[in-house]
Amino acid sequence: xxxxxxxxxxxxxxxxxxxxxxxxxxxxxxxxxxxxxxxxxxxxxxxxxxxxxxxxxxxxxxxxxxxxxxxxxxxxxxxxxxxxxxxxxxxxxxxxxxxxxxxxxxxxxxxxxxxxxxxxxxxxxxxxxxxxxxxxxxxxxxxxxxxxxxxxxxxxxxxxxxxxxxxxxxxxxxxxxxxxxxxxxxxxxxxxxxxxxxxxxxxxxxxxxxxxxxxxxxxxxxxxxxxxxxxxxxxxxxxxxxxxxxxxxxxxxxxxxxxxxxxxxxxxxxxxxxxxxxxxxxxxxxxxxxxxxxxxxxxxxxxxxxxxxxxxxxxxxxxxxxx
Amino acid sequence: xxxxxxxxxxxxxxxxxxxxxxxxxxxxxxxxxxxxxxxxxxxxxxxxxxxxxxxxxxxxxxxxxxxxxxxxxxxxxxxxxxxxxxxxxxxxxxxxxxxxxxxxxxxxxxxxxxxxxxxxxxxxxxxxxxxxxxxxxxxxxxxxxxxxxxxxxxxxxxxxxxxxxxxxxxxxxxxxxxxxxxxxxxxxxxxxxxxxxxxxxxxxxxxxxxxxxxxxxxxxxxxxxxxxxxxxxxxxxxxxxxxxxxxxxxxxxxxxxxxxxxxxxxxxxxxxxxxxxxxxxxxxxxxxxxxxxxxxxxxxxxxxxxxxxxxxxxxxxxxxx
Ligand SMILES: Cc1ncc(C[n+]2csc(CCOP(=O)(O)OP(=O)(O)O)c2C)c(N)n1
Ligand SMILES: [Mg+2]
Numbered sequence: 001x002x003x004x005x006x007x008x009x010x011x012x013x014x015x016x017x018x019x020x021x022x023x024x025x026x027x028x029x030x031x032x033x034x035x036x037x038x039x040x041x042x043x044x045x046x047x048x049x050x051x052x053x054x055x056x057x058x059x060x061x062x063x064x065x066x067x068x069x070x071x072x073x074x075x076x077x078x079x080x081x082x083x084x085x086x087x088x089x090x091x092x093x094x095x096x097x098x099x100x101x102x103x104x105x106x107x108x109x110x111x112x113x114x115x116x117x118x119x120x121x122x123x124x125x126x127x128x129x130x131x132x133x134x135x136x137x138x139x140x141x142x143x144x145x146x147x148x149x150x151x152x153x154x155x156x157x158x159x160x161x162x163x164x165x166x167x168x169x170x171x172x173x174x175x176x177x178x179x180x181x182x183x184x185x186x187x188x189x190x191x192x193x194x195x196x197x198x199x200x201x202x203x204x205x206x207x208x209x210x211x212x213x214x215x216x217x218x219x220x221x222x223x224x225x226x227x228x229x230x231x232x233x234x235x236x237x238x239x240x241x242x243x244x245x246x247x248x249x250x251x252x253x254x255x256x257x258x259x260x261x262x263x264x265x266x267x268x269x270x271x272x273x274x275x276x277x278x279x280x281x282x283x284x285x286x287x288x289x290x291x292x293x294x295x296x297x298x299x300x301x302x303x304x305x306x307x308x309x310x311x312x313x314x315x316x317x318x319x320x321x322x323x
Numbered sequence: 324x325x326x327x328x329x330x331x332x333x334x335x336x337x338x339x340x341x342x343x344x345x346x347x348x349x350x351x352x353x354x355x356x357x358x359x360x361x362x363x364x365x366x367x368x369x370x371x372x373x374x375x376x377x378x379x380x381x382x383x384x385x386x387x388x389x390x391x392x393x394x395x396x397x398x399x400x401x402x403x404x405x406x407x408x409x410x411x412x413x414x415x416x417x418x419x420x421x422x423x424x425x426x427x428x429x430x431x432x433x434x435x436x437x438x439x440x441x442x443x444x445x446x447x448x449x450x451x452x453x454x455x456x457x458x459x460x461x462x463x464x465x466x467x468x469x470x471x472x473x474x475x476x477x478x479x480x481x482x483x484x485x486x487x488x489x490x491x492x493x494x495x496x497x498x499x500x501x502x503x504x505x506x507x508x509x510x511x512x513x514x515x516x517x518x519x520x521x522x523x524x525x526x527x528x529x530x531x532x533x534x535x536x537x538x539x540x541x542x543x544x545x546x547x548x549x550x551x552x553x554x555x556x557x558x559x560x561x562x563x564x565x566x567x568x569x570x571x572x573x574x575x576x577x578x579x580x581x582x583x584x585x586x587x588x589x590x591x592x593x594x595x596x597x598x599x600x601x602x603x604x605x606x607x608x609x610x611x612x613x614x615x616x617x618x619x620x621x622x623x624x625x626x627x628x629x630x631x632x633x634x635x636x637x638x639x640x641x642x643x644x
Contacts, residue, residue, distance in 0.1 A: 060469055061439070064443035066443060067440035070444060071447035095440065103411050104411035104415065108633075140630075162633055164631045164632050191635075
């Protein structure tokens, strides 16, 4: 079976959708030379009208994509760096995401926002290390974060076909992951459908994005001691609450492993919903970034100390089992 | 263009706004409105240069844009009154109206940011048609960086958009000459976009300028900018009637009123024809007001409708268990 890398899966999904639907086009910075690799080969195949290289005008081109979408196109907008999202929160959450509503259903804005390389980039400094997916889930923008190449392909495909704005976060540590795939098995994955990556009976670990792989490693390490179920929500908004509830029915214990800042982050919402509505036999725990943007991005020692780690997850799992 | 048609559009806008202000006073339009009284010649003249399949992106002072593009006054007033029968099912109100049936793709509330949306629409429609897009904004918008980004993108990619700046000399209470370094047209010219400052109180002059810019865009000549010199007689928003904000003096308002665009256009139409048009508009608006007032409110059970085009339902604010 061929090996497919995560980055190549994004490229393949984009290419397949552009071939399938002429209204799909991609825009962003340095995409003609495919700086992030998601657009490799697309310029030659589809030409500059569908591979639109932009100047450094994030607010301008984000709204531009909204206009193109209302005129019947399906733009895929790539942002090189996650902090650029902070520049265009208004354009995504207040413009693109509200035109269907404000028009009373007359229009739709099927834009995909693609973020190849979110989260910590060793040595890139404090401004290049954010992981702001919780912000968009909070604002009600559909948000996915695939953990594997197969999911990267399937979720990007679905995002492009969706009639609303969708954020696709591709975490930096996941980009190099490779997987044996049969290309024929690559297919769209519906939003709001999580996946039990490893079945278990004692505790559910909800792991987000690249942390799915760390959670699986911890589950394997602890296999002799505790049976860990790893639940990958894949899509953060909408969230697969039914899938989580089913898992907690089996385990009754919960740890959330999430690369968001702690305050108002996704993990808090998952814990709250589980506490309000689901079976919990013990107080749940979360392992996240600290409050505030303290990933400094220069000295790896400092950064690793404040990022959610396998050791923290291991401790949290043991703690919820005791209580 | 026939003078009577321009007059009719302007008279409709003027009387629509006056009736809407009455509905604000009576509480039927809870949001209040940003009236465009005094600026009717810009909306009427620009839209008269457009084809029905051309597209407009409006702004917060946009009632004239929709009416001039052909929106139904009854459904539009119902929208301002946030009724279920409104053009946008009461989800837009006065601030964000769109009417896709006449090519109005919306009104962004973020001053200056609608222009890039307009450029994107123009880029897309320009690839397989000769349709043209007009982007309306005020003098306040020209201090937004995003507006300049839209000029850059539109000029780089030569998209068929006409940027229309309705310079009414104030952004809320802020006088334009205390806000704008350089000029409005100079901003566009810096990007190689042809730009003209034009009298916005004479509908014939507006139409001629707009026809030139629209024709250029339609022929593949790319964007242009028209800055219309105009004035709003009313406050920034109807809430201003309850405040005593002194940012312009009565003499200035009187000077502009003395050159009223509607009176000027009326002078070009035979009295008999004018009376017929005026009477027709009163009947139309009586009916529109009745429709707006009598229409039902949206059902609270439908509050989640249209949040997502794909129909996704969201969780309520109260947890269910
Ligand atoms: C980016 C932004 N800043 C501030 C506001 C608040 N605001 C709404 S309208 C307005 C004045 C706009 O003036 P102008 O563009 O000249 O249009 P006019 O009201 O004169 O028609 C302001 C400050 C806003 N909606 N968006
Ligand atoms: Mg103004």
